[in-house]
Amino acid sequence: MASSSGDTETSEVMRDIPVLRRQLSSSSPSTPGALASFASSPLLSPSTRQQYTDPPVILDIGARGIRAGIAGLERPVCELPIGPDPRGRIKTHVLWDLDMRNTKMEDVHDILQAILRDVYYKYLLLDGKSRKVVILENPMMTLQLKKAIAFVLFNYFQSISVTYMLSPVCSMLAAGARTALVVDIGWHETTVTPIYDYKPLLSAVKSTLRAGKRLHDLVSGALKEFTEVLPSFDEVEEFIARAMYCTRIDTITSSTSQQAFAITLCGSTYYVPSSETRYSPLVQCFIQRAQDNVDDIDCFPIPDLIVSCLSGLGIDTRASMLSRIIFVGGCSNIPGLRLRILDEVRNCLVYDSSSGHSVQLQKNFRPWTIGDRSRIKSITSLGAWSGASLYISRERDYLLSGGGGGAGPRAIRRIRAETASGISHTTSSIFRILGEVERDKFLLDETYADNIFDWTVPTKYA
Missing domain, CATH: 3.30.420.40 (ATPase, nucleotide binding domain)
Structure with a gap:
């Protein structure tokens, strides 16, 4: 009798399994919809x-x-x-x-x-x-x-x-900001992108061909004058990464500019008779304007490009970006380049009390002026x-x-x-x-x- 009652209970449980399965499949989950949203x-x-x-x-x-x-x-x-x-x-x-x-x-x-x-x-x-x-x-x-x-x-x-x-x-x-002006000095182009309250203002993006490739060509031509062997691509890039720097002033004393130095690049030693080779291509590539003071629309110097981008924005928008300029890209890591660009931007925007007007960048282009040089700052990004x-x-x-x-x-x-x-x-x-x-x-x-x-x-x- 005991075995027959046990068999009866087992058969009842087996009959209830399909019912339980239907109930579980039709019921809504009790947990929040986090996984569904994810x-x-x-x-x-x-x-x-x-x-x-x-x-x-x-x-x-x-x-x-x-x-x-x-x-x-x-x-x-x-x-x-x-x-x-x-x-x-x-x-x-x-x-x-x-x-x-x-x-x-x-x-x-x-x-x-x-x-x-x-x-x-x-x-x-x-x-x-x-x-x-x-x-x-x-x-x-x-x-x-x-x-x-x-x-x-x-x-x-x-x-x-x-x-x-x-x-x-x-x-x-990565810089911990909500608003910034991002200057990306890449290989083919340098791009200036204004971002306001997490929103990129794509219609105001500016770009120039003054970037890493142009610097590479200038350095390659400068090194070619001091050696009979044409420097390779890797040698030029190593020279830019190890030897180049940018000065914060345009005038260099004659004793400094005539100092010779030797550098070993990819196993080959180069003797450069003047240290001017270490900074002159940078100024010529990124800072210096064309001889006739008129650049092509795709070849503006980086400081002029920054000021031009800011000039096209609203007053309240550009005011918050002056103290949040971010430099990224491979060439931005060259020592002194960021500080030199910021100095040039300050010279373009700060009101000149002696002459009574700001510096004119290009023909038919006169930016607004500010009174405090310390407002123009850069922040570091990861x-x-x-x-x-x-x-x-x-x-x-x-x-x-x-x-x-x-x-x-x-x-x-x-x-x-x-x-x-x-x-x-x-x-x-x-x-x-x-x-x-x-x-x-x-x-x-x-x-x-x-x-x-x-x-x-x-x-x-x-």
Whole structure:
């Protein structure tokens, strides 16, 4: 009798299991919608549990090198320069040219594939299929180059998605500011981007061709005068990094300018008869105006470019940027260059009591004047990569903690439709990120691929 009663209880429990399963599947979850909101994030929306719990990979791709790492870290894991390697995979020092008509996209694909393979499998030790990717872009980056980067990530590394963020905004975040004027001295161009309350004023962005490539050509020509052997690309870059500095005054005593020095570059020793070679190319490249005081619109000196950018802004906007000028880019690390540029900007803007007017920069261009030189200051930034890592880690923690008021996908759609996406979730003063580019849509829909990278169409394809 005992065994028959036990069998009866067991059979009743087995009959109740399908009922319990239906109840569990139809009932709503008791936990907040944090995971659902996080899965819909424009930065970190995953398809599996492992994918949305892992932070994305951040890539800062420049013309001369790539910085890579995982979001949440203070610094990138690796910084790889672009240059010829012993295995012959890369045969150039520059990823792309300024004139994309002279650039073969197949070569760009091959270089990106070779260097990103080292990034993923040698330094990050990750499979490209398991992580999303965030790309830091310059405001002047072409749509053709954006598509090339996405093509390589989707086809060769099978990345889940790609999201683009403006590098000047990330550089400002890494400096702990809400408003700043970011001066990026890159390889092909120097870009001045005003950012007000986390919002980049893209219509006021200025650029000039006075950048690293022009400095490289000037230094190469100067070194060529002191040696019979043409200096190599690496020797010129090493000379710029180790020997060059910028003076804060235009006049140098004759005893100082005639001091000779010797320097060893890549195993070769160069004897330079005058130390003027160490600073003259910098002044000529970044500071000095053209002989007739008229520069081409693409070749303004950097101080004039900064003043021109500020002059096109409103009074209240530019007033808050004068004390928050941020210099980033490889050439900005040359000793004395930042201080010299700031001195030149002060000379252009500060009211001259002796003459009764400010310094005139170019013909038909007279800027406003200020009375206090100390108002013009610069602040230090940890760089665009660190700023992006800070933002993504904070956004990730916010969504995992159930942020967004339980709105879930509705809040994400609102963020995508607006012109900004926020570092401060309690205010509307927020900067925007470009919508997430999904792999399947990019490979199958050509119209989607052509428009998703364009900042002028934020809502149709977001």
